[in-house]
Amino acid sequence: MSPSSELDLSPGASANPHARLDVLLEAVPLAVAVFDGELTLAATNARYRDLTGLELAQAIGRSIYDAFPNALADLTEQVDIAAGGVPVVSVRVPFQHRGGRRLVEATFVPLVDARGARGVLFAGSDVTEREGLREDLARSVAQLESIFDVLPDSVRVVDADGETVRTNAQAQQEHAPANPQTLRELWRLDRPRTLSGTTLFVHEHPTARALRGERVRGETLEVRRGVGNTIAVVEVNSNPLYDPHKRVRGAVTVERDVTERTRLQQRVQTEAERLERMVQERTRELLALQEAASRDRRLAAVGQLAAGVMHDVNNALNPIMTAAYLLEMNADNPVAVRDYAARISRAAETGAATAARVGRFIRQEPLLGSREHTVD
Incomplete structure (x- = not known):
């Protein structure tokens, strides 16, 4: 509506245009009131009457200065400005409503009727819920900001071009005093590389990959931090940020310093490897000792066997030698020859x-049986 709109508000106007005006006002989703050249209420809709608590009979003909009895702010200045031909737009006015306090965004627009008389159009939009949501959102944002800044991890938010949008206190501290503003600047400062020593290019940075839609989880990197370029080990998680149309609009990257944990793991690994080597060496020593003991036992057994063999061989040879001698001496005696031959056989x-x-x-093999009896 123009700052000065034409509208026939005279009492002599036909009833039909007023009927059309009433229908039009009821269709508007705002609280609307039309005041004539004498600044008295000429037309209104149900939303206005609900807002002010006035019945239709009470409202029509009421002065504009008395048309907002439950307003909790003085509207005289705004009315005078609009009556002077200057629109007053978007004034926040609290109203005491029967359902509780309401906040209305009010607009006063000057009107000119067909006779050139000035009037005023009031339009009010109830923004109580919207304002409440805005306040809730502001509180939530403030809470998130507080949480954001007390997180012990480094948090960095970048837009789709890699420009830094937000960092928390930890991220600012880790990169002070440089304060990188782009992903490329951050990459140049950090000079990230894998634990195996492979240097990452800027497009391989977790944040760059998140900007391409990839979710990076638990990637461990070595980076340089501080004025002295101290080597630190960080665990990186990076997520893409999407708009309602599922397009990547940025990325959030969280880095956790795990330098001490990594060093401890490396020490534990080194100690475990040292213990493993000690166990292997001790095992080899024990096996060698066991083999030596086994050889000693075998040698002892061989010695015992040799002694037994010598004894048994002597037991076998002595009868043979004796029988052979006696056989020679009694060669003419068949009975003696057979006896000595039997003795030689048993000794054999x-x-x-x-x-x-x-x-x-x-x-x-097991040594079965016992030592044979000595041959007489």
Whole structure:
């Protein structure tokens, strides 16, 4: 509506245009009141009457200065300005409503009727809920800002071009005094590389990958921090930020300093490897000792066997030698020859049994049976 709109508000205007005006006002989703050239209420809608608590009969003909009885602010200045031909736009006015306090965004627009008489149009929009939501949002943002700044991790938010939008206190402290404003500046300062020593290019940075829609989780990198370019180990998580149309509009990156944890893990790993080497060396020593003890036992067993063999061989040879001598001396006596031959045979069997025991020992078979009886 123009600052000075034409509208026939005279009492002599036909009823039909007023009826059309009433229908039009009821269709408007605002509290609306039309005041004539004498600044008395000429037309209104139900939303205005609900806002002010006035019945239609009470409202029509009421002076504009008395048309807002429950307003909690003086509107005289705004009315005078609008009556002078200057619109007053978007004035926040509190009203005491039967349903509780309401906040209305009021506009006063000067009107000119067909006769050239001035009037005023009032339009009010109830912004109580919107303002409440705005206040809730402001409180939530303030709370998030507080949480954001007390986080022990470094948090950095960038836009789609890699420009820094927001950082928390930890991120600012870690990069002081440089305070990088772009992803490329951050990359140049950090000079990130993997734990194996591979340097990352700027497009390989977790934030750059998040700007391409990738979710980076738990990536461990070495970076340089502070004036002295101290090496730090950080665990990086980076997420893309989307608009309602699912387009990437930025990224948020969280870095946690895990330098001490990584060093501790490395020390634990080094100690574990050292202990493993000690266990292997000790195992080899024990195996060597066990082998030596086994050899000693075998040598002792061989010694015992040799002694037994010598004894058994002597037991076998002595009868043979004796029988051979007696056989020679009694060669003409058949009975004696047969007796001495039998003795030689038994002694030979004893020698064969001894040889068999030696063979079983060599083959690691159990030594069955006992030592043969001595041959007489």
